[in-house]
Amino acid sequence: MARIVNDWRIDLMRAHPRLFEIVAEEPKHSFGYPLCEAGWRDVMERLCVRIEDTLQDGETFQFVRIKQKFGVARFDWDGEVSDQTRLRILEAINLAVARSACSCEICGAEGRLYSNRGWLATRCAEHAAAGDPVPVRPGYENVRFLRRTPGTANMYYARYDRATDTLTEVSPRPPHGEE
Template structure:
């Protein structure tokens, strides 16, 4: 009898959400297998639940094609076919996960900050490995810029991630028109 090792959380995540990692059946490869440390496990589980709910509620299909770290924060790539409303909700779930990763230690999941060194990494003090926090202008930490078509013109809407409520809040300053 062959004894299989217990799959780690990454494989378990793919198996739990096979409808978004392998929408074409269990034999299909899961190219989106997370390539990140353990500290981002919870935020990925939350993101997958939000993505699944969006697709089930609004219809369509998608496949997660990549989950990785770049410049100290999470990147989730996907492809699919769905209504604009469903796609917007999926993008919001992805944006929230990526924004939360910029405030979460990738090693342990505790609150963290972007740290500079040989490469950028989001780490808590305990896992900072002597890296100093990256310089970020006070008051504009974790910005998220969104383009919206308002009154016949494109505008930039600035939102910021609020870790406590796990949502975006709009900036108090006015939007500027963008081309």
Template sequence: MNNFIERHLADQYRPLLFPQDFSEQATFGFECNDGWADLIEASLRLIRQRTERRALDVKVTQVKEKLGQLRIYHRGGDESIGAAFDIAELVSGCVCELCGKPGEVINLEGWLLARCGKHRERQHSHQIEPHNADEDFLASYTQAVDLILSFFGAGAVLWVQQERTVFGGRRPYEMLATEEGCRAIFTLLKRLEHGVGV
């Protein structure tokens, strides 16, 4: 991950990433490409909100790519924190790790990689644009996953993995890869929460 994104995440989410006595100049060392930056930031934002509301102590210990998906390791918290990171892992397989556009996990010469159609080749020739955080995605993802965790509790990860007729047979974790999908999930759960039929 490039240094600008690393510094931004370290500054914004320092209490989640570093012990109190760490230098202000410390970098965390995210071991993945820039395409997952928004997904990582949305997950950290969600965890920060949940830890503040519930007075939980959580430390993220490692963030890396493994077998074509994002892995976020942590200690502390409760089952909702682990579920949030499990959901992010599932979503990452639907996001190109290079550019952040919708994609899928593919096998390239024996390597599992999350790629969009434009970046499917091992030695792709397309220029990757500099990353600018998508605030609309960050906000919609955080809201949707927070509501999923609150609504389904221990069953949240299972719920996002199963095909849903109301979403045309799509799995919710696939939809969480885009702002529009996040909003559709949030709207559905809000309607259910208020007893409005689908």
């Protein structure tokens, strides 16, 4: 008898069929199958809802790859969308990346970047294992360097507020006297 295993990733994909194309026989081999732990499930759910709310009639979107790299979530996608929709999708992705950067990939609690023999992961203190916290320049906690416009070098710094799930643009330079 086959053992049925509950997989939150497949549940996520099935809950958002407009964003994922699932290989029926092997869902784990589908494009966009999230290669991350359950602690980022909330990050993924928020992102999927934001993208679905953004898509207009006739527009298409499909995740190609979702993974953890350098301790944060990475998202690759393909689709046919308007320029306005593309900008809104990028905003949603920027929020998801920023949230992943301060959420433990294991449990979802507030976390930070740790290094364990060069392997970077965002974890809470309980799940950091033998890793060491990666130093952050004072005043730049939860600050991300993000792309403003798809396909361009138009970048900006933004501070992520986990409580309100928002990004606020900040200066790339520390306040006067903190250099």
